[in-house]
Structures are given as structure tokens and as C-alpha cells.
Amino acid sequence: MPAQAQGPEGFEAVGSVAVRTFAAHQSPQATRTHHSMDGHHVNARAGDGSGAPHNHFADYDELPEGHFYDPDAEYEPDPEYAATLAPDAARQRRERIGPTGRPLPYFPIPGPLTDHGPAKIIAMCNQKGGVGKTTSTINLGAALAEYGRRVLLVDFDPQGALSVGLGVNPMELDLTVYNLLMERGMAADEVLLKTAVPNMDLLPSNIDLSAAEVQLVSEVARESTLQRALKPLLPDYDYIVIDCQPSLGLLTVNALTAAHKVIVPLECEFFALRGVALLTETIEKVQERLNPELELDGILATMYDSRTVHSREVLARVVEAFDDHVYHTVIGRTVRFPETTVAGEPITTYASNSVGAAAYRQLAREVLARCHAE
Ligand SMILES: Nc1ncnc2c1ncn2[C@@H]1O[C@H](COP(=O)(O)OP(=O)(O)OP(=O)(O)O)[C@@H](O)[C@H]1O
Numbered sequence: 001m002p003a004q005a006q007g008p009e010g011f012e013a014v015g016s017v018a019v020r021t022f023a024a025h026q027s028p029q030a031t032r033t034h035h036s037m038d039g040h041h042v043n044a045r046a047g048d049g050s051g052a053p054h055n056h057f058a059d060y061d062e063l064p065e066g067h068f069y070d071p072d073a074e075y076e077p078d079p080e081y082a083a084t085l086a087p088d089a090a091r092q093r094r095e096r097i098g099p100t101g102r103p104l105p106y107f108p109i110p111g112p113l114t115d116h117g118p119a120k121i122i123a124m125c126n127q128k129g130g131v132g133k134t135t136s137t138i139n140l141g142a143a144l145a146e147y148g149r150r151v152l153l154v155d156f157d158p159q160g161a162l163s164v165g166l167g168v169n170p171m172e173l174d175l176t177v178y179n180l181l182m183e184r185g186m187a188a189d190e191v192l193l194k195t196a197v198p199n200m201d202l203l204p205s206n207i208d209l210s211a212a213e214v215q216l217v218s219e220v221a222r223e224s225t226l227q228r229a230l231k232p233l234l235p236d237y238d239y240i241v242i243d244c245q246p247s248l249g250l251l252t253v254n255a256l257t258a259a260h261k262v263i264v265p266l267e268c269e270f271f272a273l274r275g276v277a278l279l280t281e282t283i284e285k286v287q288e289r290l291n292p293e294l295e296l297d298g299i300l301a302t303m304y305d306s307r308t309v310h311s312r313e314v315l316a317r318v319v320e321a322f323d324d325h326v327y328h329t330v331i332g333r334t335v336r337f338p339e340t341t342v343a344g345e346p347i348t349t350y351a352s353n354s355v356g357a358a359a360y361r362q363l364a365r366e367v368l369a370r371c372h373a374e
């Protein structure tokens with residue numbers, strides 16, 4: 001581990017980079033404060049599902065001209081979110097520094113939509129296993145749906161974890177995304193399931209999908225099979241989020257070919273960046289050869305523990321490597337996420353006032369702000 005040098009103004013040398021940090025992180029007092037905040041700093045404004053205006057940023061249309069998301073701009077940080085991650089919220093507010101060590105912009109609460117579609121397709125992708133792809137798909141989807149966006153989640157992993165996470169037993173399904181891919185004339189409506197979350201539907205999968213990887217090899221335009229299958233659904237949704245399996249095989253290439261954007265969840269652990277070069281290379285190849293529209297929307301740091309130097313060090317390295325591609329929103333590590341899988345529902349409904357729910361609402365706002373800034 002590189003030497004840590006604590007500067008007088010909360011600057012810390014992590015390897016060769018200087019990151020702004022919270023001195024309070026290291027004190028036992030801070031740890032206590034952090035614990036005591038858990039559950040208290042609830043997302044009172046966001047997530048009431050109504051999208052009702054709570055402040056002058058409530059609707060994008062009301063923003064002053066030119067007042068869109070700017071990653072370099074310094075806004076007053078969103079206090080409810082600042083409180084969830086920073087042990088010393090007052091100091092964070094004063095310094096306006098987010099958990100990634102950069103100034104934390106304000107992400108406006110999105111206003112209600114009157115029209116829906118055409119959908120933006122997001123692939124949640126990392127060939128490394130267990131980094132939070134499925135958790136992020138469910139909870140980003142649920143948070144977008146809470147903000148009144150129509151969301152379709154696509155389980156594109158034969159393990160069916162996304163389906164399980166939404167309370168569906170994959171083994172009992174007759175029709176899955178496999179049928180939609182492989183059977184000509186199969187209507188998406190026959191495969192679609194409504195979830196318990198209003199505005200959010202699911203294209204479920206199960207082990208059948210593993211056969212598609214083999215069968216697709218001999219298909220014409222095999223990489224764009226999912227893109228063709230999703231096309232009729234675009235007008236009905238605002239966001240389609242595809243939960244990829246942990247591999248860079250043909251199924252993942254299909255997801256990248258169908259997508260407008262990629263979100264790469266990275267666990268704040270040793271070796272987080274291992275394999276990411278291969279992933280970005282794959283994204284670039286798909287961009288060049290199959291889908292020129294594809295863009296890396298962002299790198300999402302997950303399972304972050306602000307109390308450990310290690311987590312902060314990994315996050316600093318990720319920011320060093322990917323700069324503005326790293327979302328300002330960081331997902332903390334909490335046992336609440338494994339609990340939600342057992343419960344079969346998103347954290348936004350299972351523990352609506354939790355830090356984890358607030359974090360995914362914040363991510364939804366950041367994703368919407370990035371899309372809107374284009
Ligand atoms: N922020 C978090 N804090 C604590 N646990 C988490 C967090 N995010 C996800 N988990 C847990 O980590 C495990 C792996 O998460 P998840 O299934 O979302 O990863 P994945 O990338 O989809 O995995 P796979 O590559 O196998 O599909 C799950 O048990 C999940 O509940």
C-alpha cells in the first residue's frame with residue numbers, strides 16, 4: 001500500500017495522485033457518526049414517485065438556459081445524498097467534495113414526463129463476476145421508474161439473477177428472452193412480465209438462454225439479434241436496462257450492439273481494474289464494427305466503504321484512470337442489498353429510506369442529467 005500523507009486541508013496522497021478527502025474518515029468519532037446516520041438521512045424529497053416539484057430545479061424545462069449538468073461546475077451538493085456518504089456532511093457541504101474526490105454537482109429531481117419513448121438502451125456490463133451488475137440494474141431501474149420513467153429490464157444472464165431479484169422463479173417460466181431471440185414472430189408482449197414496481201417491466205430469462213449463445217453462432221447478423229428483438233419495444237419505454245452476464249461472449253456483444261450506453265459497475269476492491277482494459281477494448285470494437293452510437297456512459301463504483309483506506313484508494317485509482325467517466329454517485333457497501341435479493345424486490349421499495357435506496361435514486365438523477373445534457 002502506498003504511503004498515506006495527510007495534508008493540512010484534507011488532501012491525501014494516494015499513490016501518485018492527490019485526492020481531496022475527509023480527515024474525519026479516520027477518526028473513531030467519524031465512524032460512529034457514520035453509523036448513526038444510517039437510516040436517518042432519508043431521501044425525503046426524492047422517491048415519492050410523483051415527481052412533484054420540490055424546488056426550483058424540479059423540472060428540467062424550468063432550468064435557466066445553459067444550466068445543465070456540467071461535471072466541472074460547482075453546485076451546492078445535494079444535502080440528502082451528501083449526508084448518506086460523508087461522515088462529516090457539514091464539511092463536505094463546505095468543501096463541496098463528493099466521495100470521488102471531485103466537486104459534487106447537484107443533480108436535479110427530474111420532472112414528470114408527458115410523452116414516453118423512444119427508449120435509451122443501457123447495457124450494465126462487466127465481465128468480472130459479482131461486481132453489482134444485477135443489483136444496479138434492478139435498483140437503477142426502480143429509481144428511474146419512481147421518477148416516472150417507463151423502464152424495461154432485460155435479464156440477459158442465463159443465471160436469471162435479475163428475474164430472481166424481482167421475485168420471479170426462472171425455472172417456472174415457459175417463455176423467456178430466449179424465445180424472443182430465437183423464435184421469429186414471437187411477440188415481446190408474450191414474454192414481458194409486469195413487476196411489482198409501477199412503470200417497470202421485465203424480460204425474464206433462465207438457463208435456456210445459455211443455448212442461445214451456441215445457436216446464435218450460425219445465425220445471420222448474429223450480433224444484432226437482441227437489437228432486432230427490442231426494436232418494437234422502443235416507443236413504449238424511456239429506458240431499457242440490460243443486465244449482462246459476466247463474460248464478453250456473444251450474448252454480451254448482442255447487448256452492446258443493442259445499447260446506446262454502457263454502465264460499468266466496478267467493485268471497490270483489489271483487482272477492480274483488472275480486465276477493464278479488455279472490456280473497453282470490446283466496447284470500442286463494437287463501436288467500430290457494429291454500433292457507432294454506443295458510448296460509455298459511466299463507471300459506477302460499488303460496494304464502497306468510506307471508512308476503509310483501501311476502498312478510498314481503489315476509488316481514487318478508478319478516478320485517475322477514467323476521470324469524468326466515473327459517476328459522482330458511489331454505491332456504498334451494505335448488507336441491505338443481499339437482503340433485497342431474498343425479498344425479491346428493489347431496495348427502493350424494500351428499504352425505501354435506506355442509504356442504498358438514496359444512492360440509487362441519486363444515480364438515476366445523475367444518469368438522467370447526463371442524458372439530458374447531450
Ligand atoms: N453495494 C453493495 N453492498 C453489499 N453487497 C452488495 C452490493 N451490491 C451488490 N451486493 C451483493 O453482492 C453480490 C453480487 O452482486 P450482483 O449479483 O449484483 O453482481 P453481478 O455483477 O450481477 O454478479 P454476476 O457477475 O454473478 O452476475 C450479491 O449478493 C449482491 O446482493
Ligand SMILES: [Mg+2]
Pocket residue numbers: 133134135157161162243244245
Ligand atoms: Mg448478475
